[in-house]
Amino acid sequence: MSVKRPPSPALIPNPFIKKRNLEWTITPPHAELPTVPSPPINPSASASASSTNRSPPTTAAIESGSAEIDNHLAHFTTHLASHILPSSLPPALSISSYASLYTAAAGNAHGAHFVIHQHDHPIAGTHYDLRLQINETSSASWAIMYGLPGDPNSIRLNRNATETRVHCLWNHLIETASSATGSLLIWDAGTYTILPRKSKHAPSSDPSSPATSPHSSPERRPAAAPLSSTQQDLLHAAFQNRKIRIRLHGSRLPDPYVLNLRLTKFEDAAGRAKGVGTPRTRRRRARKSEPQSQPETSDDEGDDEAVGDNAEDVPSGTDAPAHGEDLSAMEREIRELEDEHVRRTNAYPGAENTIGSVHQRRWYLSLDRRACGFVQSRKKGCSRWKLDQGPGSDSHNGDMPTSSTRNCTDHTDVDRGRLQFPFYVRGTDHERSAVTGRRGVDIFENEGVKNFTPRKGWTPVLE
Template structure:
């Protein structure tokens, strides 16, 4: 089984810190009378890879990929049952939480989650994750959360592509000193709607693309429509969650100047990636030499030698650094696959699709003149001190307390968009 992805990597959250023997032991709490003092347990801890299939590991260890468990859904569902708070806002029952995830554990699943993440470095932000295959979800970081006011003076929000996550990451609600708190702000299923025709049939570089969504959608699942819309750089997305209003729809657009953007990497990161790139290029040369009958044995031998040397160089790198390089190359965590073509750190624009959300312009005189009115009340995302989990009803500080995290200092100066 592939090693589970770690949320302690990339932009949200930052690169994984190497765990000491003590650190792994501290992160792993074994329940049900299991004994970790035997020789086998000691060997697992020494190798910094702990596999506890039937015990009760702490959430932080699961997030960090230090523990493998058989059933992520049941683990998190049972944990949430033990930390429920009295209902003060819309809540998804634990049974419905289970059914939602089980229903989408298939190639054409369309599960989504919006996480509120209070990170010690990047601060409070919101992560939108959209399932596009049986195992993987594309991820966007939204610094100010989803837009909720069709009449806002700041209608556009930024959404930054991050790593492709494993689908089970959609279930996480936990906290640690390294990653801060993570709670489920909303979750449900999405629909990809047809792209409305542009006014006057004008087509600019930002409105036209080589790939268009099937206008009928007759033969496409929602996840297939998501992939096609993602490639077209325009996504009209209805999020059917527990917290978001009925019919809530957003429009996501990737401006042309960001369409081919590649993330910048530091000199140190580039050096770490060199063995991975060398392996890839040398193997491509060797494959080309094998298929070219005129190249001769010597050329193929040289290419295979280059590949072997590159493999040896890669093997000499520490495991964490090799894995980091592979994650940066694929833009996907271990266990996830980036078949959708996500590119790290591209900046999308997100706004409410007013018409598809059921809004229309008021024709009345007075203060409502020319304002958008609809069937649901506008909302604002108010940040870590006000927003509660849609599953457990917890605030971020309560998630911290439940996980035994004390003395956490988050990044200050986050301000909600209230107008």
């Protein structure tokens, strides 16, 4: 019988404990040293330091409303002054004139500021926004796809002008670009004058002396408006009457330059009915139709005789959200409430629709050729418009270029950069800012935008 092994005098080590861990030692904690209390934090100092470290907001963020600043004039004056392109000819509107025009109009019940923006939008495409000051802080806006007419003998003299949102007046200062909203440049800016409507029963006036020309004789000038009526009041009255006759005193447009804006009863009713409906989120592809010529309209024609071309309507797409970032539930709700307020009032935050503008209502715009100094002549059964040079004119007698020469270059006053008739709006590849001399591609580069996809299909009116 086997004998039982006696117990071992030593303990058997745990096979699951590593040998290097058997050398661990435990040391007691050090005695705590007295701490010195930190000085109190100044909230204003920390806020100023953080604001100093933050970069200034981009022009696109200011334009979209996602960033706010206190002094728009100072911000954009500094910004545009730093982006003026070097050229042998200075821009048509200097920075000082650009600033003084806005200073005289902002917050002023007598202000009559206008701006024409070239907007290359990814959805709506290239178009030109005519904005007219309607009160101390706001301006009404019309989108014109092919820009303002500049050839009195064009077969496409008329334009569709579609009402858009009422903007804040400081939007007149903006040149910016982003991948979501495209490029925006100042094509021209200045002041406007509302002219009285011409009546078919009134005697004819001297075409060489426009209604507001300082050289017009007193007996040929229209009756002066009451001293209490400002240009904003006259614009409001003409807007309610659906017939606006306006002279634009720009830095680039010919002088004089007079337009007629008309709204038919049919388009008025259609625009109001569209405005009260729910907004559509699905775009409908337009059917191709045979091109139809637009009849020339004047103040003597009936309200329902104007015929427009649907192809000239600027697609509604400028109200889409400018940024696709992720939003919190509260931020999304606030934005939806703001969008609902914009749709209900047809005015962006900060602007006031005191004129009764209706979104997407279509007006008809045409060049007032007689007020611009043109006279009609007939030769071999053809009607032509030419500038009335008056007695002592040179041999060409104001004849306009024919179709074989009008596709060359526009007539430009070299000394001042002012256009002369005929002129043609040629789009983003050719048109430059009246303030900085930049094209749309230059603004994209200055703003660091590299992934913009433009809408194709825009062609200038050159005939």
